[in-house]
Amino acid sequence: MGGIGKTTLARVAYTQMLAHFQGNAIISHRLSGKKVLVVLDDVDNIQHLKCLVGRRDWFNLGSRIIVTTRDEHLLRSHRIDDVYKPTTLNPNDALRLFNLKAFDSDTTPKYDFIELSKQVVHYADGLPLALEVLGSFLCGRDIVQWRSAIERLKQDSNKEILDTLRISFDGLEEREKNIFLDIACFFNGEEKDLVMKVLDGCGFFSDIGVDVLIKKSLIKVSNDNQYLRMHALLQEIGRKIVEEKCVDELGKRCRLWKKRDVHHVLTKNTIECPLKFLPSNFHPDNLVALLLPYSHIEQLWKGNRPLFKLKMINLKGSQNLIKTPDFTTAPKLEALIMEGCTRLVDVHPSIGVLKSLKLLNLRDCKSLRSLPTKIGMESLETLILSGCSNLARLPDIDGKMEHLKTLHLSGCFKVEYLPENLQQAESLEELDLSETAIKEPSSFISQLKNLKVIQGRRTNPIAPMLPLLSGLSSLRKLNLRDCNLCKGDIPRDISGLSSLRDLDLSGNNFISIPACLTRLSKLKFLDLSNCNMCTLGEADIHCLSSLSHLYLRGNNFITIPLALTQLSRLYLLGLSNCKMLKSLPELLTSIADVSIDDCSSLEVVASPSKVCNLVYSGFIKAINCFKLAENINALTLLKKYLKASANSIKMFTIVMPGSEIPEWFSQQKNDSSIKIPLRKDSQWIGVASCCIFINNDASRDDEVINCSTFICCRNSEQASCDGSIFRGRNRRQIDGSGWLVGKRYNEPIMKDHLFLRYWSRDKLYPISMEDKNGHCETNNLWATDCLDQKWDELEVCFTHLFEYRPKVKKCGVRIVYEKDLEEIKELQCHTTQSSPNFEHIHQHPAHNDGSTDSTSHIKRKANIYDEAKKEGPQPKRVQKFFNFMVR
Numbered sequence: 001m002g003g004i005g006k007t008t009l010a011r012v013a014y015t016q017m018l019a020h021f022q023g024n025a026i027i028s029h030r031l032s033g034k035k036v037l038v039v040l041d042d043v044d045n046i047q048h049l050k051c052l053v054g055r056r057d058w059f060n061l062g063s064r065i066i067v068t069t070r071d072e073h074l075l076r077s078h079r080i081d082d083v084y085k086p087t088t089l090n091p092n093d094a095l096r097l098f099n100l101k102a103f104d105s106d107t108t109p110k111y112d113f114i115e116l117s118k119q120v121v122h123y124a125d126g127l128p129l130a131l132e133v134l135g136s137f138l139c140g141r142d143i144v145q146w147r148s149a150i151e152r153l154k155q156d157s158n159k160e161i162l163d164t165l166r167i168s169f170d171g172l173e174e175r176e177k178n179i180f181l182d183i184a185c186f187f188n189g190e191e192k193d194l195v196m197k198v199l200d201g202c203g204f205f206s207d208i209g210v211d212v213l214i215k216k217s218l219i220k221v222s223n224d225n226q227y228l229r230m231h232a233l234l235q236e237i238g239r240k241i242v243e244e245k246c247v248d249e250l251g252k253r254c255r256l257w258k259k260r261d262v263h264h265v266l267t268k269n270t271i272e273c274p275l276k277f278l279p280s281n282f283h284p285d286n287l288v289a290l291l292l293p294y295s296h297i298e299q300l301w302k303g304n305r306p307l308f309k310l311k312m313i314n315l316k317g318s319q320n321l322i323k324t325p326d327f328t329t330a331p332k333l334e335a336l337i338m339e340g341c342t343r344l345v346d347v348h349p350s351i352g353v354l355k356s357l358k359l360l361n362l363r364d365c366k367s368l369r370s371l372p373t374k375i376g377m378e379s380l381e382t383l384i385l386s387g388c389s390n391l392a393r394l395p396d397i398d399g400k401m402e403h404l405k406t407l408h409l410s411g412c413f414k415v416e417y418l419p420e421n422l423q424q425a426e427s428l429e430e431l432d433l434s435e436t437a438i439k440e441p442s443s444f445i446s447q448l449k450n451l452k453v454i455q456g457r458r459t460n461p462i463a464p465m466l467p468l469l470s471g472l473s474s475l476r477k478l479n480l481r482d483c484n485l486c487k488g489d490i491p492r493d494i495s496g497l498s499s500l501r502d503l504d505l506s507g508n509n510f511i512s513i514p515a516c517l518t519r520l521s522k523l524k525f526l527d528l529s530n531c532n533m534c535t536l537g538e539a540d541i542h543c544l545s546s547l548s549h550l551y552l553r554g555n556n557f558i559t560i561p562l563a564l565t566q567l568s569r570l571y572l573l574g575l576s577n578c579k580m581l582k583s584l585p586e587l588l589t590s591i592a593d594v595s596i597d598d599c600s601s602l603e604v605v606a607s608p609s610k611v612c613n614l615v616y617s618g619f620i621k622a623i624n625c626f627k628l629a630e631n632i633n634a635l636t637l638l639k640k641y642l643k644a645s646a647n648s649i650k651m652f653t654i655v656m657p658g659s660e661i662p663e664w665f666s667q668q669k670n671d672s673s674i675k676i677p678l679r680k681d682s683q684w685i686g687v688a689s690c691c692i693f694i695n696n697d698a699s700r701d702d703e704v705i706n707c708s709t710f711i712c713c714r715n716s717e718q719a720s721c722d723g724s725i726f727r728g729r730n731r732r733q734i735d736g737s738g739w740l741v742g743k744r745y746n747e748p749i750m751k752d753h754l755f756l757r758y759w760s761r762d763k764l765y766p767i768s769m770e771d772k773n774g775h776c777e778t779n780n781l782w783a784t785d786c787l788d789q790k791w792d793e794l795e796v797c798f799t800h801l802f803e804y805r806p807k808v809k810k811c812g813v814r815i816v817y818e819k820d821l822e823e824i825k826e827l828q829c830h831t832t833q834s835s836p837n838f839e840h841i842h843q844h845p846a847h848n849d850g851s852t853d854s855t856s857h858i859k860r861k862a863n864i865y866d867e868a869k870k871e872g873p874q875p876k877r878v879q880k881f882f883n884f885m886v887r
Helices: 006-020 046-052 072-077 091-103 111-124 128-138 143-155 159-170 174-187 192-201 206-215 232-245 259-266 349-353 420-424 443-447 463-469 492-496 515-519 562-566 626-631 634-645 875-886
Strands: 036-040 064-067 289-291 312-314 335-337 359-361 382-384 406-408 430-432 453-455 477-479 502-504 525-527 549-551 572-574 593-595 617-621 651-657 667-669 673-679 686-694 703-706 708-713 731-735 738-741 753-760 791-797 807-816
Touching: 006 036, 006 064, 036 046, 046 072, 072 206, 091 111, 091 128, 091 731, 111 128, 111 143, 128 143, 128 159, 159 232, 174 192, 174 206, 174 232, 192 206, 192 289, 192 312, 420 443, 443 463, 463 492, 492 515, 617 634, 626 651, 634 651, 634 686, 634 753, 667 673, 673 807, 731 753, 791 807
Parallel strands: 036 064, 289 312, 312 335, 335 359, 359 382, 382 406, 406 430, 430 453, 453 477, 477 502, 502 525, 525 549, 549 572, 572 593, 593 617, 617 651
Antiparallel strands: 651 753, 667 807, 673 791, 686 753, 686 807, 703 738, 708 731, 708 791
């Protein structure tokens, strides 16, 4: 993909590594005895590689040959040793690069330009070329011109950007060009399997064609291999190519994707507007997929049409659809989606004999009253009838339906029984019976040995069915939320669910934890929230030896019994909204996350005597616990946990009420971000940070409170440990985690809260970057510690770029030493308006607003794409590239 920074990385590598080699940039037999550095940029022909760097014995041991290309397959076919793939920039780095070009600085721009900058960054979608070109174009222009330019971008992209990107398209073969255009016009972000079927139906040989586009970085496949994605600017290129071929005559274009264009062409010879039927002259002979989600269609067509190539119909959300067509002439149909067709009363009987159908989705077809009495869809894998509230009975199964894996019936309020011959569905893995009227259990359920998930939420009565489940040794997830279960309803032989990992019993009525549950030795997730429990009872809870997540929210505990300390693998304990809970004992040392939000009576949280050194990070979330905050402040709690962990924990977070940042945080600022110098050769053990925040809008369902942390090398010309000179700043992200607050998760945060987070030195400087003496590893050409042997700069930011976020009033930071943890005592919190005593670093001047900035903003006038002798390159990407080069 053009513009992603391949040449830039190669140029920087060449500049930085040149001093280590005896020859460079000239290919001849004279170099065979020398250690040389060769860079071949933008190679697009395998013959060029063969001629210039044909064999390894042309070069001496230790030589490095760097090749950049837009075609990964070219490298693979020449058996290149290692391939490095540059990626687009993340939002934070993208904003920094844009700011460098637009404002000659990588710091936050003036307030009026912040939102406009975010719009441009969002448009560029991490592509360095676009960020650089647009930043340069907007540099020096006023806000009115910015707004005008951004509005124009919505209609027409910058020509320089598009011309660079089009080079990749022009180099494709004809079939690959067609695949590229189809994805750009119709299938960006769609399911890979669907796209491949459509492309195959068009004769494009999708397996090889899609692979070619992936190797040329023109499309990507999601991590789970489910979806195809194309960069937004590449998509725009494809659509412009189609439009340019026929500007004025829409009907002559090879592809139509805009709603108004499709409407214009389809209604040109019909009076229907909007379309209630497809036109009579519509001939679907070669139709592979019919995608009309959220249309106004009432009926696709009348009578039979030739649909012999049709594999998919998607009419999701077409609320005017009344009836379906005859499917007799669609023998290859594999997917039929009519989810949300709320006026659909019945479906054509021919649906029952679709031998190739794999997916039938009728979710929320609320008017649907009946299905064919028998179905013989022998290939069916997924049947979704959830939300069909007027469906009275399920069809009988004709044949084995041996491929059926998923059956969803949640919200089928009138369905009273399952068809007996469902027992033939031996491959069934997921069964959802939530909110059905099933009263008599079907005995055959015990024969469905491959069942892995059963959802029975709000199914009442479900207790008689539970004994039938004991033999389901493959069952992994069981959801029985809000089923009005009581003590004794859980059968003793539930231990037969030997594979059960996840059990949801929330919303039922248990006085204490059912004793029989303790026999589920492989259970990892147990939810007993809102069960009116006052105690855990006398169950041998230690037998839940695999339990890692225990949710007890909304119960009536006054205190939590010490029995919890017997759960040796417990990692998360959820106690939010336990209104009567007054004290929390010393918990098991392995518990990393404790959630006690809205525990309004809570007064005491016992401090641990020791924290398990296997715990990587810890979290105590106590939103709206005001009584607790009166008895212990967040800083004291943090210190006690750090003391107990013997500094083995790498990150620890506390959230609880508090209106002032303790003066112990020696560096404070009336802002949402702060920077401090970080001395690397001293004996500090970690860094603690803090902010005051409150809900910005209490009516929102969620807001994101975030903590992004970076270490930046200060500008320096000191020699690195391998002798070479580095300039500029290498910005390395340490943390970027946060969580959601708002009505969906807890009661509104109407009063100030403190957010404290601590990072150990090992977290800030991993062992891979720093040895025990604080020196960098000599085999890392771009390690942060190489750039400056004395100082780095730490930046902490408590806001998130693009999400709704709480209001952050103030923040602070402190470098932590061992002596800070020696004395554990309550500290009084009060605001420090004057310049704080920066006792472990050095003094910084106060600003006019009375707050103290950690360091003056470091302005960078040069483009990070300039050669390294002028200014450092994109730091994170360059660090990765250098690590790759020397491994």
